[in-house]
Amino acid sequence: MAFGELLRKLWEPGRQPFAPRGFKVRLARFAPQFSGYNxxxxxxxxxxxxxxxxxxxxxxxxxxxxxxxxxxxxxxxxxxxxxxxxxxxxxxxxxxxxxxxxxxxxxxxxxxxxxxxxxxxxxxLSLPLPSTLTRTLSVKLFSTDGATAPMTYTVTVAKQSRCKDVILALSKACSLGEDERILLTEPFSILDGPSLVREEDSLTAHRLPKSSEKAPLLIFVNKRTEEDSLPKKPVRYLGSPLITWVPEENFRTGADLYHVFERILQPLRKTPTVSSVNVEDAKHEENGLCNHLSEDGEMGINDNDIPNVNASVEGNPQVKAFGVCNHFLKDQKLFQFYAGEERFGAKVLVEMNKELPDIFSRARSNAHIYVEVNWPQQALEEYDVKQLETAVEGMRTGFALKKQRQEAVSLYxxxxxxxxxxxxxxxxxxxxxxxxxxxxxxxxxxxxxxxxxxxxxxxxxxxxxxxxxxxxxxxxxxxxxxxxxxxxxxxxxxxxxxxxxxxxxxxxxxxxxxxxxxxxxxxxxxxxxxxxxxxxxxxxxxxxxxxxxxxxxxxxxxxxxxxxxxxxxxxxxx
Missing domain, CATH: 3.90.70.10 (Cysteine proteinases)
Known part of the structure; x- marks a missing residue:
């Protein structure tokens, strides 16, 4: 009846305005959400x-x-x-x-x-507008072989996108090779292709060779080492975990594990200036190799343990006299490794000069081995750990962007x-x-x-x-x-x-x-x-x-x- 009265008022002769207050009051009785003047x-x-x-x-x-x-x-x-x-x-x-x-x-x-x-x-028909269909993601991409430093890529994907859609967009942005693949992760978990990417996900990505698809994954979880004298504090993690794969060969001891980790960290090492290289160290050159002994005097090094030297300093006479300076044994005192099969499960100490724990030998294909890495203050000074941080939380980027005027779109x-x-x-x-x-x-x-x-x-x-x-x-x-x-x-x-x-x-x-x-x-x-x-x-x-x-x-x-x-x-x- 109220709507019928409204229609009669609208269509009756004359040009006087009509305020449908009575209709609104009656409507609000059945739908209280429309009451008031908000x-x-x-x-x-x-x-x-x-x-x-x-x-x-x-x-x-x-x-x-x-x-x-x-x-x-x-x-x-x-x-x-x-x-x-x-x-x-x-x-x-x-x-x-x-x-x-x-x-x-x-x-x-x-x-x-x-x-x-x-x-x-x-x-x-409730039709979405283009700006509601897509979101902009900023995802940090890590190399798993230490070839390149972490880089942040910005991609645009559908609002209701799956992980495989993000991986596809990221693959195009970083010019992924045919023999490579991308692993998409959020802190402490690996996302699979069909999973829907949520708004609150903080995304990182890792670049691996396709040949590693069946190899167990090594997930290095980095945390600060707290002094024993200090009161116990909550664990302080250092950015995103680093991920690589278990090598098929030459991977038996703790030193081999350390070498894998050191290789991933290579792009994060703060580059020393040439003037910081002491020419006096050239006196200790032996067969072109300057070995820094650990404090306990042990020295177990082979050619495979020598990290690559940046080619840009090869021509410098001081560095040439210095030889290939290996930081490997010195760095052995920097980190401690604890390995386990579960993220929050029990872990065992990995000792440098001993065989790796059994969890490494019994790891099956596609298994995950979590390695907790303790970082002392000295390591924090030698590496640029800020690069481990995810600069922008993936999905939130799209919502944080300032509203911009959109180009015209058609109803079609x-x-x-x-x-x-x-x-x-x-x-x-x-x-x-x-x-x-x-x-x-x-x-x-x-x-x-x-x-x-x-x-x-x-x-x-x-x-x-x-x-x-x-x-x-x-x-x-x-x-x-x-x-x-x-x-x-x-x-x-x-x-x-x-x-x-x-x-x-x-x-x-x-x-x-x-x-x-x-x-x-x-x-x-x-x-x-x-x-x-x-x-x-x-x-x-x-x-x-x-x-x-x-x-x-x-x-x-x-x-x-x-x-x-x-x-x-x-x-x-x-």
Whole structure:
């Protein structure tokens, strides 16, 4: 009744403005979220209003029980028709007749590839805007052989992206070789390809040769060494763990493990100046090798233990006289290794001149060996440990970026994005009837049946864990001849004309609504701004404030083939 009174007021003769306070008060009784005078969402109000009108006008007074039948690999046409008939058996109103369409939803299990197809009704299309579809990630990439220093790469991926998508984008950014692969990690865990990348993930990546795919992984977890005299403090980790693989040969003793670790650290070593090399040390040259004995006098070194010397200093006479200065034995006193098969499990001390613990010999392919490395103060001074830190936390980068004005996008590109296949979120897991498990399936939507009155909602309000934002993207939408024929399998005419726009000006916290409406009898557009109504040119109705678009199907009802707009007018007024 309240809505009927509102319509009568709007269409009665005269040009006096009308404030629908009575309608709003009655609406708030059924929907308290719309009470008061704070800013409310016009699309949410419209959705509630259409649902309420449908229930009030439903011709079905006693809704029958409708049992869903199995797909049984039946044709889509049969499934769609059956689901629409079942929907109409319980929901039959003028709202369904002119405002509801049907889309096809396809779910695919990422594990067993089970396909599930359903057909569901819709009242409006909520289309995402491009800036909500992608996120910018800054991921630090570590080499696993000490060939290069850690580098940070910035990539753009889909908002609902999986680890394999991030790896693919990162592979292109770093020019990954055909014989290489990338391992994506967050602190203390390795992410697999199908996993969905979450907003809170702090990502790092590691570059490995493909030949190491079956080799056990060495995960070096670095932490500061606290003095025994100090009170016990929480463990202080040094950035991200370093990862490499277990060599197939020459890997038997603690010294071999140390050499592997020293090789990874090589790019982090603070380069000494030539003047710091003492020429007096040349007196101790023996066969071109300057060996620094450890404090206990032990010296067990072979050619394989000698680190490479930076080629840029080879020509210096002081360094040449000094020979290849090996820091290996000196560094043995820097680090202590404790190895274990679990991140937080028990670990055993790795001694330099003894065989490696049994966990190394019994490690199977793709196993993980965790090596806890204690860093004393001297090591912190000799290496640039800041490079171990993840400079930017992966997913949060995209939300921390300042809002920038977006380039214009078309309504068709928004629709394509809506229909694009994407993985479900962790909170929307799908129960796979084949696996008997909840899975993060991929979902694909397709339009199947379109209504006469098509409501298009542009999702300008973006919500995340870290940021709430309004998008001012300029969307170019057709005023005439919105052609959706290629998006539906039916032969029905799917060409639409625009007849109304709901605009929102402002931000998330507050704003102002206006509307543009086409008076079909006059074929003229008007601007509605509170109590002010004024004519507006059709060329001026397309703005970044457009929030909800109202389209009417244009039917070819004349024998001469010309489009008849009268039917559209009748459907809008009725």
């Amino acid at each position: 800013q409310h969402d016009s699309q949410e109000l419209l959705a509630f209003l259409l649902d309420g009108l449908h229930e009030d006008l439903n011709r079905v007074k006693l809704k029958p029980y409708v049992e869903s039948k199995d797909e049984d690999d039946r044709p889509d046409e049969e499934l769609a028709r059956e689901n629409w008939e079942n929907h109409k058996a319980r929901n039959d109103s003028i709202i369904v007749d002119i405002c509801q369409g049907q889309y096809k939803s396809t779910l695919v299990c990422p594990v067993c590839s089970k396909v599930s197809i359903t057909f569901d009704p819709f009242m409006y 590109s928004c629709l394509e994005a809506f229909l694009k296949e994407e993985p479900l979120g962790p909170e929307d897991m799908w129960y796979c009837p084949s696996c008997k498990e909840h899975r993060q399936a991929s979902k694909k939507l397709d339009l199947w049946r379109l209504p006469d009155i098509l409501v298009v909602h542009l999702k300008r309000f973006s919500y995340s864990r870290y940021l709430k934002n309004k998008l001012d993207t300029f969307v170019e939408f057709p005023v005439h001849d919105l052609d959706l024929c290629k998006y539906i399998p039916q032969n029905d005419k799917a060409v639409y004309d625009l007849y109304a726009i709901s605009n929102h000006y402002g931000s998330m916290g507050g704003g102002h609504y206006t509307a543009y409406v086409k008076l079909l009898e006059e074929n003229r557009w008007y601007s509605f701004d509170d109590s002010h109504v004024s004519p507006v040119s059709e060329t001026d109705i397309m703005t970044p404030a457009a929030y909800v678009l109202f389209y009417c199907r244009v039917r070819n009802e004349n024998s001469n083939g010309y489009l008849n707009h009268g039917s559209c007018q009748n459907r809008v007024r009725n």
